[in-house]
Amino acid sequence: MNKAKRRTVIAGNWKMNKTPSETTALINEMKPLVKDADCDVLLCVPFVDIAAATKAAEGSNIKIGAENVHFKESGAYTGEVSANMLKECNVEYVVIGHSERRQYFGETDQTVNLRTLAALNGGLKAIVCVGETLEQRELGYTETLLKYQTKMALTNVTAEQLKNVIVAYEPVWAIGTGVTATAEQADEGNGFVRAAIAEVYGKDVAETVTVQYGGSMNAKNADELLSKVNVDGGLIGGASLKAEDFSIIVKAASK
Ligand code: 13P
Secondary structure (H helix, E strand, O other): OOOOHHOEEEEEEEEOOOOOOHHHHHHHHHHHHHHOOOOOOEEEHHHHHHHHHHHHHHHOOOEEEEEOOOOOOOOOOOOOOHHHHHHHHOEEEEEEEEEEEEEEEOHHHHHHHHHHHHHOOOOOOOEEEEEEOOOHHOOOOHHHHHHHHHHHHHHOOOHHHOOEEEEEEHHHHHHHHHOOOOHHHHHHHHHHHHHHHHHHHHHHHHHOOEEEEOOOOOOHHHHHHHHEEEEEEEEOOOHOOOHHHHHHHHHHHHH
């Protein structure tokens, strides 16, 4: 396996945190700390923070993403936002299928797939999240589940479109719990995702896809997690809300 073929991407997922003014302040604090990164640096922020985030990040190496996208271009979908709306706001990436969306907002493998297709067709890059619950892990279904979720999310995504897809392996039991997967578990989970991609698109294509790990990645454990051959970056929740912690993770990924 050759990690050098893949771009390392460190992405913050702010979830439902930070107002627009807090966004400006945090990005201004982060900019000098991450300016020398030798990896892609990305912050996925709440919809209402996008304008402040893109303005604050202008001229820096920080890219801005959203946390969801609807699968239709427009219409009677109260509370939803479409790909072309995000695109016009200079959004480059969008998180899709986060376990919190699946758990609290009825997101299914099918809607995750539709949102992924809408993002890609709308010119956005997709960060597609997959991950098993503790119960699924304990029952021994991790590999089956990760492969199934990955293939379902990528249904009808072409090999060309796959160049704009990142898959994030986020074990549900490790999100926001302070319990991190061991580096071996992260590497194995990411490997299952890559194997699923290989089964559909072939091994050579799978070797080029960035697969992130997410779930309590922080300034202390990032080095070890990111040293694994299948871990091509991180999707960071809590630690992306602190400039210094986030920058330490970015530095670990830049080695
Ligand atoms: P934490 O880093 O807070 O565990 O969150 C991970 C996550 O869900 C990122 O999308």
